[in-house]
Each structure stands twice: as C-alpha cells, then as structure tokens.
Amino acid sequence: MMKRFVASGLAIVLIGAMVAAAWSASESPSKYSHAGQLRHVVLFKFKDGTSAEDIAKVAKAFAALPAKIPQIAGFEWGTDCSVENRSQGFTHCFVLTFKTQKDRDEYLPHPEHKAFGKIVGPHLDKVLVIDYVVQE
Amino acid sequence: MMKRFVASGLAIVLIGAMVAAAWSASESPSKYSHAGQLRHVVLFKFKDGTSAEDIAKVAKAFAALPAKIPQIAGFEWGTDCSVENRSQGFTHCFVLTFKTQKDRDEYLPHPEHKAFGKIVGPHLDKVLVIDYVVQE
Numbered sequence: 001m002m003k004r005f006v007a008s009g010l011a012i013v014l015i016g017a018m019v020a021a022a023w024s025a026s027e028s029p030s031k032y033s034h035a036g037q038l039r040h041v042v043l044f045k046f047k048d049g050t051s052a053e054d055i056a057k058v059a060k061a062f063a064a065l066p067a068k069i070p071q072i073a074g075f076e077w078g079t080d081c082s083v084e085n086r087s088q089g090f091t092h093c094f095v096l097t098f099k100t101q102k103d104r105d106e107y108l109p110h111p112e113h114k115a116f117g118k119i120v121g122p123h124l125d126k127v128l129v130i131d132y133v134v135q136e
Numbered sequence: 137m138m139k140r141f142v143a144s145g146l147a148i149v150l151i152g153a154m155v156a157a158a159w160s161a162s163e164s165p166s167k168y169s170h171a172g173q174l175r176h177v178v179l180f181k182f183k184d185g186t187s188a189e190d191i192a193k194v195a196k197a198f199a200a201l202p203a204k205i206p207q208i209a210g211f212e213w214g215t216d217c218s219v220e221n222r223s224q225g226f227t228h229c230f231v232l233t234f235k236t237q238k239d240r241d242e243y244l245p246h247p248e249h250k251a252f253g254k255i256v257g258p259h260l261d262k263v264l265v266i267d268y269v270v271q272e
Contacts, residue, residue: 034212038217039212039214039229039231040218041177041229041231043264043266076170076175076270076271077268077270077271078175078268078269078270078271079268080266080267080268081174081237081267081268081269082176082265082266082267083240083241083244083267084244084265086263086264086265087264087265087266088264090264090266093175093177093266093268095175095177095231101217104219105219108219108220127222128179128222128223128224128226128264129218129220129222129223130179130216130218130223130226130229131216131217131218131219132213132214132215132216132217132229133214133217134212134213134214135212135213135214
C-alpha cells in the first residue's frame with residue numbers, strides 16, 4: 001500500500017514537472033528569456049556588382065562556423081525584408097549567440113573566424129557589428 | 137500487483153518524457169531553430185547630451201510594448217558591448233520577433249507603436265532597422 005502511495009505520489013510530481021517543462025519549451029521560441037546571453041549582431045552590405053554566387057558563398061561559409069567553433073552557442077541569419085527604408089543599405093543580418101563575453105572574445109581571433117574574414121572581406125562595402133547582453 | 141506495475145511503467149514513461157522535455161528546453165536558448173520567424177532589429181544612437189534618465193525612459197517604453205501589442209511574439213534588448221569598434225555609434229539594440237510578416241505589418245502602424253515613436257523620436261540621432269526571416 002505504502003509503495004503504491006509513493007509511486008502515485010511520484011507520478012503526480014512527475015506530471016507536474018512535465019507540464020512545467022512543456023510550458024517552458026513551448027514558450028521558448030517566442031517569450032523565453034535568454035537574459036545574460038551575448039548576442040553578436042553582424043550586418044553586411046556587399047559591394048555593388050558582387051555576384052549572387054559570391055554572396056551565397058559568404059553566407060554558407062558563415063553558417064559553417066558554428067560546426068567549427070564550439071564557442072558559438074547559436075547562429076541565425078536572413079536577408080533584409082524591412083519596409084521602413086531604414087536599413088542603410090545593409091542587406092544581410094547574422095546573429096551569433098555566445099553564452100559569455102569570454103566565448104565571444106575567444107571567437108574573434110579564432111583561426112576559423114579569421115579564415116572566414118578572408119572570404120568575406122573582399123566583397124564588403126560596409127559592415128556593422130553590435131553586441132549586447134540580453135537584459136532581463 | 138498489476139496496479140503497481142502500471143504505476144511503475146507510467147513513472148518510467150514520465151521520466152523519459154521529462155528528460156526529453158528538459159533536453160529540448162536546454163537546447164532552446166542556443167541551438168533551437170526559429171526558422172520562419174521574423175526578427176525586427178532596431179538600433180538607436182541617441183543625440184549627444186541625451187540624459188541617462190531619458191534613455192532609460194525610452195528603453196522602458198519600448199519594453200512595455202509587448203504587453204500592449206499582441207503581435208509582438210518576442211522582445212529583447214541590450215546596450216553595445218562589442219569590442220571591434222564597428223558599431224558606428226549605435227549604442228542600443230532591440231530585437232522584436234514576429235511570427236509572420238503580417239504581424240510585423242500590423243505592428244508598424246499600431247497606435248501604441250506610434251505613441252512610442254513620439255517618446256523616442258526627439259532623442260534620436262540615428263536609427264537603423266533591418267528585418268529578416270530566420271533561414272533554415
């Protein structure tokens with residue numbers, strides 16, 4: 001009897017924990033707080049005349065970095081689709097996530113990052129980088 | 137005996153589900169894909185001489201929008217901590233997430249967004265906006 005009581009109690013606790021975990025997971029794509037993580041926002045404007053092929057090569061090379069540099073905890077990117085005419089010519093946005101500023105500091109001089117710089121550099125007209133630690 | 141067996145089995149299934157949910161949740165802050173969502177990246181450079189109080193007021197007013205505008209599915213912000221000297225004077229970065237471009241289109245002319253514009257406008261030296269749909 002006692003064992004069954006304990007087992008039932010355990011099951012109830014587990015169900016509660018599952019509901020909490022599921023709720024947390026369902027919130028994560030939108031409102032889950034990433035407070036404390038560092039976002040590294042990189043904007044590119046390519047030189048006039050850069051071929052679509054070269055631009056695709058750059059995006060692919062950038063997207064290959066997370067597999068080579070373990071300090072990169074998150075990576076996403078896309079091309080400008082804003083409608084306010086305030087993008088100042090920037091067409092590509094890449095957002096890297098680091099768990100700490102130390103990880104960002106190790107990423108910057110990383111040989112694989114440097115090698116990527118040599119791929120993208122010749123094609124860039126402008127680059128803008130802003131980092132921020134996600135506030136509560 | 138049967139009931140205890142069922143209870144134990146249930147507990148094992150629940151533990152498995154919990155581990156899966158916890159794993160999913162732990163992945164979400166970093167490598168979880170938000171593919172298809174729209175990120176709305178806003179950079180501010182305040183006019184020289186803008187008081188810390190006014191800047192704090194702007195950040196607070198911006199952070200209040202998600203509670204007033206249901207189309208905003210995610211919101212985060214922070215101040216520049218980059219070390220590459222490529223932020224072009226921008227000091228504040230706000231990233232809003234919308235599930236669709238339609239939600240972004242409804243946000244832009246929203247009266248609460250317009251009201252925020254009146255709060256921040258007088259203090260801005262430069263603003264940059266770039267939107268992107270998160271690529272796979």
